[in-house]
Amino acid sequence: MRENKKPISREDWRHQPWELRQMQALSLDSKQRMSERRINGWFEEFGDDVYLSYSGGKDSSVCLELVARYCASCGYDLHVAFCDTGLEYPEIREFAEYNTKKVAERYGINISFDRLRPDMNFRQVIIEYGYPIISKEVSKIIYGARHSKDKKQSYINKLKGLNPDGSFSEYKQRYKKYEVLLQAPFEISNRCCEKMKELPAARYEAETGRKAIVGTMAEESKQRLDAWCKTGCNAFDSDRPMSKPISFWTEQDVLRLILNEGLEIASVYGNIVPDYKKMGTTNGQIDFCDIGFGGTDERPLKTTGCSRTGCIFCGYGCHRDRGITRFQRLKETHPKLYRYCIDGGEWNEKGMWQPSNSGLGMGFVFDWLNEQFGEDFIRYK
Helix, strand or coil: CCCCCCCCCHHHHCCCHHHHHHHHCCCHHHHHHHHHHHHHHHHHHHCCCEEEECCCCHHHHHHHHHHHHHHHHHCCCEEEEEECCCCCCHHHHHHHHHHHHHHHHHHCCCEEEEEECCCCCHHHHHHHCCECEECHHHHHHHHHHHHCCCCHHHHHHHHCCECCCCCECCHHHHHHHHHHHHHCCECECCHHHHHHHHHHHHHHHHHHCCEEEECCCHHHCHHHHHHHHHHCCEECCCCCCEECCCCCCCHHHHHHHHHHHCCCCCHHHCCEEECHHHHCCECCECCHHHHHHCCHHHCCEEECCCCCCCCCCCEECHHHCCCCCHHHHHHHHCHHHHHHHHCECEECCCCCEECECCEECHHHHHHHHHHHHCCCCCCCC
């Protein structure tokens, strides 16, 4: 008689980070075939009730290319939705619809283009909830420690390096350096992405019944890595089903495909060129480090303009920028947007700093952070 076994739980099916590293090490050709299988599985499950959530960025443009290629081979029409938050580079906002039309013409398929808009603008979100700084995780903790009704102490404990019950946590020691943010004279939160992108997309999905394909990658953040470990590329059973067919790709894969296939990307990225610093070269001269990259086609690449686009006023991760930072670049390329971002600001009736009609006042926020964490913590001038 066969003994009863414990049912397999969702946790038993979790992927591990080492599995992602194995997939990331595969060749670009192998990754394309694997992504095509993920896309095929999504369409087989949901048929015409599928849409691509398109940001207009280079990663998303590669995903659009792969999905359109699949639709052309299988006879599907494609629905594309672009969330126009007003926070994208002007070049990205123009490129998104332009490139969608170009891809439709290239593959001879019907592609509809829907422009989604949030109910609140960025200034309103900051006034209501707070500035997005450091990371989504840290800003969520700070907001919770200040405003949560039922988990307030749990958030505070995390900032002290403790578990919810007050016991010591080696893992949570990394949050202790951010406890000072509780004293910040401005609100901090992670609500901007929810209000400006997630809610418009969720409303679109509810109205149309369509399930999203997105061009995000697990290497971009710990949050996206954790999501991939939990569901893999195709989250069929999630409360909000979502396909991420290039989640195991790297930025180098994206750049190489764009270069190899001559794909067009928004002008704000500049050109794609060899990254000699990562090759260990000096003044462009080849040295022994090149031997390890197996020839020109495998050399590291970079963009001469922005490396990532996203929301131009977002403060997440800007303390990790190296070289010319995103805000220093914004100052040179889009001075009016830079001034709106950095200048302005005012004190509200509670004595907290917030955006004013003339600007977001993020210069004050960055200056305060530099006082706490070091002069060059955020370089924006």
